[in-house]
């Protein structure tokens with residue numbers, strides 16, 4: 169599910185570009201150099217028409233060939249200066265835009281890392297991906313090109329307009345009058361184009377999501393023979409995107425057409441008005457040639473204005489989309505002034521009247537969970553599917569925050585510990601073992617940066633993950649998405665090694681043995697017993713053998729822990745527990761067997 173905010177309202181939103189100011193501030197020196205270079209280069213262009221006028225009215229009118237030389241040398245000098253300034257602008261522009269792009273990417277990435285799980289569950293990865301890639305690139309292109317020329321061209325328009333008025337004010341006023349429809353239409357167009365750009369960018373995010381899901385789920389799609397269905401879904405999104413793009417192109421074509429047409433009309437006005445002025449003696453021929461030459465300096469700024477305004481609008485939408493991530497509320501954060509608190513290894517873990525409701529959900533998943541796990545004890549949580557076992561484990565490391573009650577470690581509310589400390593003392597291994605595109609060593613040491621080879625080897629031994637030594641490059645073999653594929657059981661064992669490597673105060677295991685075969689499971693269990701003896705553990709158990717790792721079992725029902733005790737006692741005394749277990753023949757069988765120990 170993706171919570172895409174409503175498209176931009178119908179007002180123009182160029183003000184959204186202000187979001188870039190803090191990112192531009194560190195590079196203000198280089199940016200100032202860019203603007204200065206661009207402005208000076210444009211101003212040198214303005215000198216050419218003035219020299220032309222001087223040549224026509226001076227040496228040409230007087231037949232003075234020698235007088236031509238200094239004027240032509242002047243024009244050549246300005247030409248060389250313009251080329252040098254062009255180089256300076258391109259160089260400075262490249263530096264500032266690429267630096268700003270990198271900073272924006274870093275800020276976005278860090279924000280995505282820090283945003284709570286609840287945020288990530290509400291956004292599709294395609295939407296996040298398109299913001300982090302194409303939107304950031306749109307901004308870089310604008311900062312490195314559009315912004316500079318937009319400002320320089322607007323300044324050029326003002327300066328040239330003043331020069332035109334000074335040269336011949338009635339003709340200058342006529343030129344300005346022809347610009348009025350351009351301004352009126354441009355303002356109306358701005359709002360429409362902004363909305364259309366936003367729709368296109370959002371739809372691109374949807375398309376990225378479709379591609380990502382299809383690639384990630386390729387095995388399921390192929391095995392179910394539903395490639396056609398998935399393609400049709402993708403094609404529908406692609407069609408929608410095409411239609412939105414076409415609407416955007418129509419709007420763009422309209423404004424470009426107007427900006428192309430405007431100079432022709434204006435030129436006609438200048439020629440008719442100028443000829444009359446020359447005939448009436450109000451203007452010299454040189455004055456008219458200079459006026460026309462000056463106006464030609466305006467051609468590129470006016471023609472490019474349509475394109476640059478469109479780029480500015482797309483960038484404003486990209487800024488809005490990125491700001492939605494940068495401004496997303498950080499619901500799980502450090503309380504002000506938190507400092508590390510003493511937490512033993514192992515630590516006592518308590519759930520005190522814990523309640524939890526997912527954001528936006530109607531009913532709470534947990535209503536009043538009370539559970540006290542002594543330091544060094546292992547407690548298994550058993551409950552029906554969907555009873556809230558995984559949710560309960562997620563509250564320990566604050567993947568979510570409780571909505572009622574509290575979770576404590578050695579008596580400290582987990583919200584009073586700095587997040588960095590909390591996530592060091594609490595290690596979690598999830599059922600769905602995620603590995604990254606890194607070497608085996610890097611994947612495992614994510615659980616304890618700086619761990620030495622002996623510690624890594626010990627963690628791998630405990631998790632029965634010695635198979636890594638047989639990989640082509642041993643611990644340096646690259647695995648994960650772009651590396652060697654591992655089986656589900658192998659992935660789980662590496663995730664387990666990662667969790668135990670940190671020697672945590674509390675180990676949270678969410679059904680960590682589910683993908684292991686019976687033989688490997690027995691081996692991992694044997695090794696795990698040693699680890700569990702040294703730490704406090706909360707283990708979500710679906711299988712009999714996992715329950716048997718625990719000292720006590722907690723039964724989760726209707727959002728509460730309704731029974732806690734040794735599994736043999738619960739089996740004998742709690743009908744609901746017995747009923748739950750009897751529905752899992754394997755579990756029941758194993759428990760019966762264990763009960764006879």
Ligand SMILES: Nc1ncnc2c1ncn2[C@@H]1O[C@H](COP(=O)(O)OP(=O)(O)OP(=O)(O)O)[C@@H](O)[C@H]1O
Nearest residue numbers: 289526529533551552553554555556557558559560
């Ligand atoms: N992000 C979410 N938003 C809303 N409801 C959710 C969310 N995640 C889970 N739930 C709901 O919360 C309930 C508890 O889910 P949870 O995964 O904790 O159950 P579980 O006991 O671990 O299930 P299982 O044994 O199948 O793994 C379920 O009804 C589930 O649909």
